[in-house]
Amino acid sequence: MAEMTYIQAISDALRVEMRRDPRVFLLGEDVGVYGGAFKVSLGFQEEFGPWRVIDTPLSETAIVGGATGAALMGLRPVAEMQFADFISCAWDQLVTVAAKQFFRGGTPIPIVVRLPSGGGFSGGPFHSQNPESSFAHIPGLKVVCPATPHDAKGLLAASIEDPNPVLFFEHKHLYRRIKGEVPEDRYTVPFGYANVHRPGDDATIVTWGAMVHTATEAADELAKEGFEAEVLDLRTLIPWDKDRVLEGVQRCSKVLVLHEDTRTGGFGAEIAATIAEEVFEHLDAPVKRIAAPDTPVPFSPPLEKAFIPQVDDVVKALRELAEY
Amino acid sequence: MAVREAEPVGSLQEVKEAGLDREDLLAIYRNLLITRGIEERGHILYKQGKIPGSFYTGRGNEGAAVGLGMAMGPNDVGTPLHRDMGVHITRGVEPWRIFAQYMGREGGPTRGRDGNVHMAVAELGLHTMVSHLPAMLPVATGMALAFKIRGDRRVAVGWFGEGAAARGDAHEAMNMAGVRQLPVVFVCDNNQWAYSTPTYLSYPIEHIADRAAAYGFEGVVVDGTDVLAVYREARRAIEKARDGGGPTLIECLTLRMEGHAVHDDAFYVPKEMFEQWAAQDPIERYRTWLYAHAGLTEDEESELTAAVKRILNDALERADESPLPESATLEASVFASPEDLDTPHHK
Numbered sequence: 307m308a309e310m311t312y313i314q315a316i317s318d319a320l321r322v323e324m325r326r327d328p329r330v331f332l333l334g335e336d337v338g339v340y341g342g343a344f345k346v347s348l349g350f351q352e353e354f355g356p357w358r359v360i361d362t363p364l365s366e367t368a369i370v371g372g373a374t375g376a377a378l379m380g381l382r383p384v385a386e387m388q389f390a391d392f393i394s395c396a397w398d399q400l401v402t403v404a405a406k407q408f409f410r411g412g413t414p415i416p417i418v419v420r421l422p423s424g425g426g427f428s429g430g431p432f433h434s435q436n437p438e439s440s441f442a443h444i445p446g447l448k449v450v451c452p453a454t455p456h457d458a459k460g461l462l463a464a465s466i467e468d469p470n471p472v473l474f475f476e477h478k479h480l481y482r483r484i485k486g487e488v489p490e491d492r493y494t495v496p497f498g499y500a501n502v503h504r505p506g507d508d509a510t511i512v513t514w515g516a517m518v519h520t521a522t523e524a525a526d527e528l529a530k531e532g533f534e535a536e537v538l539d540l541r542t543l544i545p546w547d548k549d550r551v552l553e554g555v556q557r558c559s560k561v562l563v564l565h566e567d568t569r570t571g572g573f574g575a576e577i578a579a580t581i582a583e584e585v586f587e588h589l590d591a592p593v594k595r596i597a598a599p600d601t602p603v604p605f606s607p608p609l610e611k612a613f614i615p616q617v618d619d620v621v622k623a624l625r626e627l628a629e630y
Numbered sequence: 631m632a633v634r635e636a637e638p639v640g641s642l643q644e645v646k647e648a649g650l651d652r653e654d655l656l657a658i659y660r661n662l663l664i665t666r667g668i669e670e671r672g673h674i675l676y677k678q679g680k681i682p683g684s685f686y687t688g689r690g691n692e693g694a695a696v697g698l699g700m701a702m703g704p705n706d707v708g709t710p711l712h713r714d715m716g717v718h719i720t721r722g723v724e725p726w727r728i729f730a731q732y733m734g735r736e737g738g739p740t741r742g743r744d745g746n747v748h749m750a751v752a753e754l755g756l757h758t759m760v761s762h763l764p765a766m767l768p769v770a771t772g773m774a775l776a777f778k779i780r781g782d783r784r785v786a787v788g789w790f791g792e793g794a795a796a797r798g799d800a801h802e803a804m805n806m807a808g809v810r811q812l813p814v815v816f817v818c819d820n821n822q823w824a825y826s827t828p829t830y831l832s833y834p835i836e837h838i839a840d841r842a843a844a845y846g847f848e849g850v851v852v853d854g855t856d857v858l859a860v861y862r863e864a865r866r867a868i869e870k871a872r873d874g875g876g877p878t879l880i881e882c883l884t885l886r887m888e889g890h891a892v893h894d895d896a897f898y899v900p901k902e903m904f905e906q907w908a909a910q911d912p913i914e915r916y917r918t919w920l921y922a923h924a925g926l927t928e929d930e931e932s933e934l935t936a937a938v939k940r941i942l943n944d945a946l947e948r949a950d951e952s953p954l955p956e957s958a959t960l961e962a963s964v965f966a967s968p969e970d971l972d973t974p975h976h977k
Contacts, residue, residue: 331779357779363809368768368802375772375786378757379707381779383772398799402762403769410744411758414966445964469966 310488313481315455316420317346319462320384322492324354327382330466333360333369334386334420343388344422344481366395373417374404374471382466383417390423390475391435404471405446414469418462424516424566425603425614426479434603434610436515436567441473442543442576448472448497449543453518455486457541460495467494477516484519498545506534509627510554512577513564514540517615521564524620533628535562543573551577552585559590560627566614569597591630594623633839633849639858642923648862650700655924656934658696658857662913663938665692665716668725671942672732676892681732683745688713690855690887691819693912696720697860698787698817698882701868707755707773708787709766712747713819713886717789721754725941729949737952743963764790767803767816774807774814774871785871786814792881793824795838804879808845811876815867816842818879819854821886826898842879854882855912858919884912 310318324330331354332347338361341348351359362369366387373383387393393400396419404415425434442449448470452458458476465472500512504522506529511521518539525535538554540546555561561581563574578593596615604610639645645655669687676685688695691713699720702708710717718728723739731738731749739749740758750756757773759766770788777784790800795818807814818838822829835841842849852863860882867878885907889896920926 333775360775360810363802363806365802365806367799368771368806371765371768371799371803372772372775372806375769375774376776376779377772378752378769379773379776381776398762398765399768402760403765406760407758408966408970409963410740410748411750411752412739412741412970413752413757414970416966416971448965467968469968469971 307487308490309485310455311482312455312458312476312484313344313346315459315488316462316476317348318488319459320347321350323463323466324350324358326492329380329382330384331358331360331381332384332386333362333373335362335364335388337361337386342386344478346386346420366392367399370396370399370417370419371403373419374399374407374415377415377417378413384420384466385417386420387422389433390421390437391432393419393421393437400441400447400471401444405444408470409446415471416469418465418472418474421473421475422478423475424477424479425610426516428605428607428610429603430605431602436475436565438473438475438543439567439571439573442573446471447544449475450497450541451475451514451543452541453477453480453503453515453539455484455488457495457501459488460493461541463492464494464497468497475515479516480519495541497542498547499541500547500550501539501541502536503539504535504537506536507558508533509535509560509562509624510551510558511535511537511562511564511620512540512551512554513537514543515566517564517566520615520617521620523617524624527617527621528624528628531628533624535624546577548580552581555581555585556588559588560630561589562594562596562620562623562627564596564615564620566598568600569595570600572597591627594627596620596623633837633842633851636850636852636859636863638853638856639862645858648858648865650861652924654700655920656930658700659916659920660934660938661696661699661716661720662692662857662916663935664725664941665696665719666913667938667942668719668728669715671946672729673892675729675732682734685732685892686712686746686890687888687892688715690884690907690912691821692716693857693916694819694854694860694882694884697857698864700861701864702755702787703785703868703872705755706785706787706868707757709757709759709770709789710750711759711763711789711791711819713791713821714789715747718750718756721756723751723754725945726948727751729946730952733949734954735949735952736955737949742955763794764797764800764803767799770814770816771803771807771812774812775810777813778810783872784813785868787817787868788814789817789819791824792818792820792822792829792838793827793832795841796832804841804845804877807877808847811874813871813874814877815864815871816877816879817864818881819884820881821884823886823890823896823899825890825894837881839879839881845877847877847879849879849881851881851883854884855907855910855915857912857916
């Protein structure tokens with residue numbers, strides 16, 4: 307075991323996969339000589355050469371489409387969007403081509419698109435978004451949102467191994483802020499299994515990504531008042547661990563769904579609806595939902611603070627659940 | 631780098647130099663006849679209500695498609711479009727599977743998941759198009775990128791139309807291919823009409839192939855009704871790409887001889903234009919050439935047309951025996967499993 311930051315765990319996963327499988331290669335803007343905008347692939351070009359760490363033109367469509375074509379020919383491309391926000395430029399390649407090719411043609415598209423996402427540092431409307439819900443709505447895409455260094459490494463290995471297009475949302479605000487023990491050897495974290503990030507029986511908080519840490523801070527705060535909330539980290543949205551969420555709701559009878567993405571049509575709505583459909587009679591309080599408001603991500607610090615769910619917001623919601 | 635206009639192919643000697651023997655020449659004729667035959671029969675089936683959805687043909691483009699298909703090597707790959715039935719036929723797709731595809735049957739290449747010409751058989755090196763044109767061009771570039779990374783002596787062919795040339799995917803795909811000098815050939819089926827939009831409203835230059843210069847590779851315009859000229863240019867471009875010479879943009883000039891789809895009577899296309907291009911129908915033109923230069927006899931021709939008729943009759947019969955897909959299988963086909971990976975088309 308070694309202590310790693312979240313971003314080191316991502317680099318480590320890529321390096322391990324590229325060393326063990328010559329079919330794995332990286333492509334994206336500035337990923338080679340520069341090592342990527344966040345330095346995830348720093349030093350990779352020296353180790354693996356310029357044809358496995360490919361600096362592309364500013365062409366998100368050609369990056370994702372190119373990855374798709376290379377995957378059809380048997381390679382295992384890992385494409386980097388410099389920021390998750392720029393995936394909108396490649397929407398068609400993901401949604402129209404990659405997501406539907408196996409369904410239509412019977413040919414799997416084993417690609418991973420790495421998406422540095424999320425806010426918290428005044429990145430403004432185009433460098434802070436969490437567009438995971440948009441893609442969770444598209445049949446044929448898998449959506450992965452690690453919250454810890456351990457899961458970042460294991461889920462990235464699993465993403466590369468997966469025979470489908472995988473969107474790997476790595477939260478930029480966790481990159482250098484979160485550290486944890488990470489096994490040095492290769493391992494995979496399977497998709498579709500939630501992780502209990504913090505145990506508790508009084509309420510279950512269903513969340514993912516950076517909000518796992520926000521939720522944990524809030525739950526720790528409430529624990530001082532004797533209210534123990536469970537923090538359930540979904541880890542992957544497609545597939546999502548419905549069974550574990552429903553088990554948590556049945557056990558705790560109170561639930562808070564929390565995400566950094568905007569509210570309307572966010573994945574939290576899907577979770578809340580499923581809870582209402584399947585375990586309504588187990589609820590002792592209405593489902594609570596905390597999400598960003600339906601606005602673009604704002605730039606100025608007080609506005610951004612109002613946009614991203616804060617520990618205090620979660621504390622308040624948990625108190626309301628406790629008192630219900 | 632000015633665009634080059636390809637010469638027509640005149641003599642049998644030229645054809646031999648381009649790598650075709652007499653057997654190949656007859657195979658081309660057969661593939662042209664099957665291509666048109668499938669689309670004519672499909673049209674009838676559609677009118678009989680046996681084909682759901684819509685129906686598209688590539689009438690007028692058969693020569694361009696068959697010529698390209700003939701020029702591809704056995705391990706080459708491509709992403710043909712809805713006017714390129716001839717590519718599928720030339721690569722060896724069994725005709726019954728195409729009828730099954732039209733009718734939404736299990737036996738079609740997409741097993742009823744998609745319809746009409748949205749199909750391809752991956753084992754034959756072809757990958758299925760999407761409606762969003764030219765979204766398959768970046769995919770073709772990616773296939774070529776894989777070949778370059780691995781050092782395979784293989785070539786990818788990506789098709790688009792002159793209408794789709796207006797979209798950004800075409801630019802990104804060709805630019806990246808040019809930057810990396812990838813083994814890919816871009817083929818523009820320029821049939822002069824993007825649905826009802828004429829060329830002068832699609833692009834402001836003389837030839838789409840002129841754009842190749844902007845991406846650092848050669849562009850060539852070829853008469854798409856001359857199957858042999860298309861073959862020669864395609865062969866040249868494909869072998870150049872195979873030898874590390876980078877991409878080529880081939881523009882095949884034709885006229886779309888029917889509407890965008892069968893519901894469209896193409897009233898907006900001037901009658902004289904249809905008349906002019908009907909006089910250079912690719913199949914009739916090739917037939918005439920075969921008589922003049924390759925010693926085609928009437929006996930040979932009637933034998934060939936009878937064989938094609940048999941193939942189509944059998945294909946229709948077999949397609950009709952193919953079952954409709956079970957609705958219970960629908961959700962199981964969204965995600966691939968590990969065992970779906972590394973099938974022969976991947977290697």
